Amino acid sequence: MPVTDVLRADLREDTRARIEQAALELFSAAGFEQVTIEEIAAAAGTSRRTFFRTVGSKADAVWGDFDGHVDRLATLLEHSGDDVPVLTAVLGAYVEVNDYAPEDLPVLRQRMRLILTEPALQAHSQLRYADVDRVVAGYVARRCGEQPTALVPRLVATATRAAATTAFEAWLSGAAPSLADALRTAFGQLAEGFPGLR
Amino acid sequence: MPVTDVLRADLREDTRARIEQAALELFSAAGFEQVTIEEIAAAAGTSRRTFFRTVGSKADAVWGDFDGHVDRLATLLEHSGDDVPVLTAVLGAYVEVNDYAPEDLPVLRQRMRLILTEPALQAHSQLRYADVDRVVAGYVARRCGEQPTALVPRLVATATRAAATTAFEAWLSGAAPSLADALRTAFGQLAEGFPGLR
DNA sequence: GTTGCCCGTGGCACTCGGTGCCTCTAGCGT
DNA sequence: ACGCTAGAGGCACCGAGTGCCACGGGCAAC
Known part of the structure; x- marks a missing residue:
């Protein structure tokens, strides 16, 4: 991979960051539904088309790099010892993956406030949480020697995620x-x- | 209330039933995203505008009278004795509110299959389930002498609903x-x- | 019967989220 | 100078959802 690719990737991440920041501020100020993509793009100094290309959808502008979040959760669960109880391991993974630096907490609050209160984002969250559930159910299934689609692994996944949401x-x-x-x-x-x- | 109001209400319910039935069949056959409102309206022998007026949104066409469902759940919880444990009461209410007649099971299967597999409906379900959670959290709070917004009532509500979803x-x-x-x-x-x- | 009212319905135009396609341009290697 | 690549913008289009107005049929009062 030549050096240029890294530079260009950085450029794209820059515009992504600008868009996400602008979106977060506008959503918090005026409400999710009230803000149009065009307004976000203008505030971020870019175009409507670029908005969709870099963040995918209006809801995704709030979630940031959630896929990386889920990947980290999966890694944490993989590397947890088999001697620790399953629920304890899941709790530990949730705690560690949500261990933000103090300076990041204000942005996290802003993000979560939107996700938990704005109906459209609340709805969209179900799709993101489904990814989390799959990871947790897979881990529980492996620990229990069951299928990931069996009742107990699924139930543990959804129930622990419900607990995490309530904790948030x-x-x-x-x-x-x-x-x-x-x-x-x-x-x-x-x-x-x-x-x-x- | 004159007789005419009842008749007209019946007429509206008729068109609603026609629309919901057409929507369910088309969604099951071709997938939620692939079917347009216009196609549903045509299949139901009505217009696009009437579709939105009677069922509200594309997702709502699948849910039927879910508000009535939630109301029944609330009534069941209200009338459950205080001698029965809280979790038992919630389970009982969930079982009873989902006690469908055998002839209604096929439609229920169709409905739930769509809600649990189609991403757009999966997302929308979160909004409907939030209504359920509020009812259950309110009941648990009353039984525990806590606020409905306290951690335990909310947690019990989301966890039991997670259990119900997994059961489905x-x-x-x-x-x-x-x-x-x-x-x-x-x-x-x-x-x-x-x-x-x- | 005629008039006026109510209400379900349909049509129309508009907004907005999201996508496909084409083009431009800046930076790069050859 | 040449072509290549990739980020970016523009444009046209689709589909969901909404506001507004108009039509028409049943009903009640005169």
Whole structure:
């Protein structure tokens, strides 16, 4: 790979970053539905056509590099020891993959606030979470010696992801001191089978 | 209310039924994205404009009267005794609200197959399920003496709904003999905190 | 019966998200 | 100077969804 390819890739990432930043600000200020692609492109100093080419869709402008996120989750699960309980491993992977640097937290808050409150983004999130679920279900299946499509692996995947989402909501609303803390609380409740409610 | 209102309401329900039936068949045959509103309207013997007026959106054509579904779930939870455990009550409500007559099962299968496999419908489902979650979270909060926005009520709502969705998948794939059976299995796993995985 | 009202319906025009196709241009190696 | 490549812009098009207006049939009051 010649040097030029790297430079050009950097250029594309630059425009991507500009677009995502502009989109995040405009969405937060005026609401997701109220902002048009044309306005985002103008704010990012580019064109409508380039917007779609670099970020794919309006919703994707909010998610950033979520595929990399999922890949990291998969790697973490792969490299977790078989001696640690399954639920603990999943919790650990969720905590570590969401261990953001303090300076990144404001942007994360902005992003998650949009995803959790804007209906269109809430709907789109299901598609992204499905990728996460597949990864987790695959891991649970491997640990249990079952098929990834069997009930328990799927259930663990969706239930833990539900716990993670709830933890995000709690963190966002200020009810939890930290994201890791909220995740541990939610997973704890889940793993105990909701004592007192049975 | 004069008799005419009832008759006219019936007329509107007739066109709604025609549209939903045509949409379900076309979607199942050719795929959700491949079918245009115009084609559905033509198959239902009506117009594009009437389609949007009666069913609201393309995705809503698949969901039928889901609001009534949610209302029934709320009523069932309201009338469940306080002596029965919370999770048991939620399971019971889910089982009862999904207790379809045998002749309705084929249509239900068709509907759920679309919702669980078509990406656009999968995304839209999140919005519908959010209504369910609000109802369940409200019930759990009342039983626990907590706020509906607190972590545990929200977590129970999303986790039980995840269990219900997984149960639907299992039923649809033929892995479970009946929907009620799949629901009981999934809720059982959830309430036990996934023994063997901790 | 005629008039006026209500309401389901259809048509039309418009916005906006998303895509395919073509072109331009800047940077590169030969 | 030449061609190649890839990011970028422009343009036309499709389809979902909406606002507005017009038509028509049933119904009630006069």
